[in-house]
Amino acid sequence: MSGLTSVRARTGDAGTTTDGRDRDPGSGSAAPAEPSWLARARSKHLGLKLAPVGIALLALALFLYYRSLGLGDSVIQQSSSLQWSTKLWPQLVQHLTIALWSTVLVVVVAVPLGIALTRPPLRRFGPAIVTVANSGQALPAYGLLIIFLAMLGQGLRTVVVALVLYALLPVLRNTMVGLDGVDRSVIEAGRGMGMTRWRVLTRIELPLAVPVILAGVRVAMILNIGMATLAYLIGGGGLGVTIAVGLKLQQDPVLIIGAALVAIVALTFDWVGALAETYLRPKGL
Numbered sequence: 001m002s003g004l005t006s007v008r009a010r011t012g013d014a015g016t017t018t019d020g021r022d023r024d025p026g027s028g029s030a031a032p033a034e035p036s037w038l039a040r041a042r043s044k045h046l047g048l049k050l051a052p053v054g055i056a057l058l059a060l061a062l063f064l065y066y067r068s069l070g071l072g073d074s075v076i077q078q079s080s081s082l083q084w085s086t087k088l089w090p091q092l093v094q095h096l097t098i099a100l101w102s103t104v105l106v107v108v109v110a111v112p113l114g115i116a117l118t119r120p121p122l123r124r125f126g127p128a129i130v131t132v133a134n135s136g137q138a139l140p141a142y143g144l145l146i147i148f149l150a151m152l153g154q155g156l157r158t159v160v161v162a163l164v165l166y167a168l169l170p171v172l173r174n175t176m177v178g179l180d181g182v183d184r185s186v187i188e189a190g191r192g193m194g195m196t197r198w199r200v201l202t203r204i205e206l207p208l209a210v211p212v213i214l215a216g217v218r219v220a221m222i223l224n225i226g227m228a229t230l231a232y233l234i235g236g237g238g239l240g241v242t243i244a245v246g247l248k249l250q251q252d253p254v255l256i257i258g259a260a261l262v263a264i265v266a267l268t269f270d271w272v273g274a275l276a277e278t279y280l281r282p283k284g285l
Contacts (some may be wrong), residue, residue: 021049022242055268066257081251087242091239092236094156094193094238095231097156098228098237102167103224105160106220107217108166110133111171111213117129118179130169134169136168137166137169143146145158146234147162159236166224166227167219167221174219179205181208210281210282214280215277217272228240229243232244239261239262242257243262246258249264
């Protein structure tokens with residue numbers, strides 16, 4: 001008995017090392033443990049706390065750069081393109097309008113559709129519908145806008161509809177994956193307690209799938225913000241107008257300010273999405 005104990009003490013358990021860490025079954029070596037400082041940072045959500053500071057510093061740097069241009073003494077084209085009240089602010093509002101409405105419509109369409117496709121009567125249609133949704137990202141972004149331009153004409157509505165199809169896949173797929181990933185035993189336990197299918201869906205399945213669904217919404221939101229820069233091609237406006245003017249006139253300040261504004265918008269909404277993904281998930285997940 002003492003010999004067996006000493007062997008175990010030297011070799012450790014079959015799946016762990018002598019210090020209690022998991023052993024890699026393929027290599028026989030211990031799996032690398034996560035650094036303690038990284039674990040503490042994750043537990044305290046330091047990334048979420050530092051992100052707005054970085055965004056604010058980027059916005060401050062852009063503001064100082066904008067003030068340093070001396071637009072009153074600049075060439076006419078550059079000064080006209082960078083007027084805040086008549087150019088940049090209206091384009092920023094248009095950009096946010098396109099991104100917000102397209103993301104809201106994606107959620108309204110994709111989440112109920114994903115729920116329906118995970119129910120037994122419609123599950124067999126899931127692969128076909130996901131393939132159709134995938135066509136939005138399979139097509140080049142410019143080509144997708146041109147297709148909807150031919151069908152709906154120019155304007156903000158055309159851009160929003162095109163972006164809904166473009167960003168539909170992440171939310172639809174994540175909704176289906178999140179619901180399918182719920183442990184069947186938990187669902188059966190709810191049914192055994194007398195819950196109806198609707199109550200099981202709303203009280204068990206959807207709350208457990210929230211983190212995965214929100215990750216898809218976050219991806220769709222960033223995709224729409226990026227794609228909205230192309231809205232100007234079909235008369236949708238947005239900050240893409242400023243970027244295009246900077247490229248056409250070879251005015252680097254115009255190009256830098258337009259691109260930096262898009263980056264700040266994207267980073268801000270990504271941070272908001274990360275907040276929602278972190279704090280809206282059920283406790284204990």
